[in-house]
Amino acid sequence: MSSLFAKIIAREIPADIVYEDDLTLAFRDIAPQAPVHILIIPKREIATVNDVMPADEAALGRLLRVAAKLAASEGIAQDGYRLIVNCNEHGGQEVFHLHLHLLGGRNLGPMLARQT
Ligand code: 5GP
Numbered sequence: 001m002s003s004l005f006a007k008i009i010a011r012e013i014p015a016d017i018v019y020e021d022d023l024t025l026a027f028r029d030i031a032p033q034a035p036v037h038i039l040i041i042p043k044r045e046i047a048t049v050n051d052v053m054p055a056d057e058a059a060l061g062r063l064l065r066v067a068a069k070l071a072a073s074e075g076i077a078q079d080g081y082r083l084i085v086n087c088n089e090h091g092g093q094e095v096f097h098l099h100l101h102l103l104g105g106r107n108l109g110p111m112l113a114r115q116t
Contacts (some may be wrong), residue, residue, distance in 0.1 A: 005041050005097035023059040024066050026102075035105025036074045040066050046098040049087045063100045073076070076104035082111075 008015040018038060019026040037078055042059040046052060052060065058100040064083070071077040081104030086093040 003045055003097040004095055005099065006045050007038075009041075019060070019066055019070060021066070023062045026066055026070060029101070033101075034103040034108065036076055036103065038070055038074075038102040040070070040100040040102060041097060047096045048093065048098060049085060052098070067100060067102050070102055071104065074104070079106065082104055082108050 003076075004013070007013045008017075008027060017025065017027045017092040019040075022043075024040060026038050026040040026041055029039050040063050041062065042056065044056065044059060046056060067081075067083055068077070071081050081102060083103040084103065085098065086101075
């Protein structure tokens, strides 16, 4: 295992871990973009959405269930939140270990900022 997030899974670098199960790990983003900003990742090192295999379906389904569970425990489920998965350059992906951003705690506004 080599990616940054693989090192977090292996506890080789520190993170504020908020949830773990057999398939997934969730921890707070180091540079939060909202009052609640949690990254939920599959333990298997999948680089991007383009690399998802049929065998990953259970883990990826679990990501959504963990997101809902954490939204409830963080107190943002009723007001609402946003889930984001970035892919490659145009998607703005910086860490090549697939991850689901859970963002909430304030009104996040329109989905995309208008840029040209
Ligand atoms: P991406 O742009 O790839 O979708 O998102 C990567 C996210 O990982 C960014 O929101 C960034 O702040 C977060 N991140 C990068 N390095 C670290 C780290 O070492 N620890 C934590 N907890 N988050 C990180």
